[in-house]
Amino acid sequence: KGGDTMATMSSFTATRVAALRPTSTKTTTTTTTRAMTRKTVVVRASSIYEVTVSDTKAKFLEKYPYPIPSVWSTIVSELLVQAHFTKYNRKYEYNALSSLGFVSVFDQLFEGFPDEAQKAKIFEAFLSALGEDAAKTRADAEKLGAFAASAEGVDGLKANPLFATMATQAAADKLLYTKYIAIGMFRMLELAKATDPKALESLAGAGGVDLKKVNSDLAMYKGLLSKLAAAKELQAEFLEREKRKTAERLAKKAEKAASE
Numbered sequence: 001k002g003g004d005t006m007a008t009m010s011s012f013t014a015t016r017v018a019a020l021r022p023t024s025t026k027t028t029t030t031t032t033t034r035a036m037t038r039k040t041v042v043v044r045a046s047s048i049y050e051v052t053v054s055d056t057k058a059k060f061l062e063k064y065p066y067p068i069p070s071v072w073s074t075i076v077s078e079l080l081v082q083a084h085f086t087k088y089n090r091k092y093e094y095n096a097l098s099s100l101g102f103v104s105v106f107d108q109l110f111e112g113f114p115d116e117a118q119k120a121k122i123f124e125a126f127l128s129a130l131g132e133d134a135a136k137t138r139a140d141a142e143k144l145g146a147f148a149a150s151a152e153g154v155d156g157l158k159a160n161p162l163f164a165t166m167a168t169q170a171a172a173d174k175l176l177y178t179k180y181i182a183i184g185m186f187r188m189l190e191l192a193k194a195t196d197p198k199a200l201e202s203l204a205g206a207g208g209v210d211l212k213k214v215n216s217d218l219a220m221y222k223g224l225l226s227k228l229a230a231a232k233e234l235q236a237e238f239l240e241r242e243k244r245k246t247a248e249r250l251a252k253k254a255e256k257a258a259s260e
Contacts (some may be wrong), residue, residue, distance in 0.1 A: 063125030101180030170208025
């Protein structure tokens, strides 16, 4: 158990914000020359991706150039990379359901973060780095969440035009499925108190989403939350030990000073 716990801890810890430092993934422009009679023609070859992962990481650091506690820094980096490839996928289109999923993930992962104001700044920097509007993302998530809370079961949720639009996109192979869609649906079902085991299948079908993918992503997400909880617990224990050691050192120092 100890080995598994330490492995979990190491996978979710990183020193300060080093994991977010841009890496040299940007494709450089190369130049070739070709002689045609007496003229020189310059041909430029560039990457098909105008924005690289390094660009996105750099934008994040411009907005939030501060250290992030180790338990969260690696996760932020991983999510940012994943979000980058989603954003610049040819099928990408803003989706309120994905916004609900992302906000749910962010809020749960950052539960217990020591500074609420800094957490809000990280949220803003993350979405800004992707060219998204953080205020709109959260507002749309809250609006969809409120709709779900007032809906009458899964049938009430399916009545939202969002699912018909998704189904149309899926039928035309234009829907970009992500784990945030799965988590968004799960969150809607939670808020609607739709506990029937068939509810998720019904909602996924309404949106034209593969249920197997949804279940797989939800299982992975739940596993991530469990690992993060274990890492937070280890960090809390470590900090408590250090606090006790510091108190003991100060007490001994004070005792020595009093006896002199």
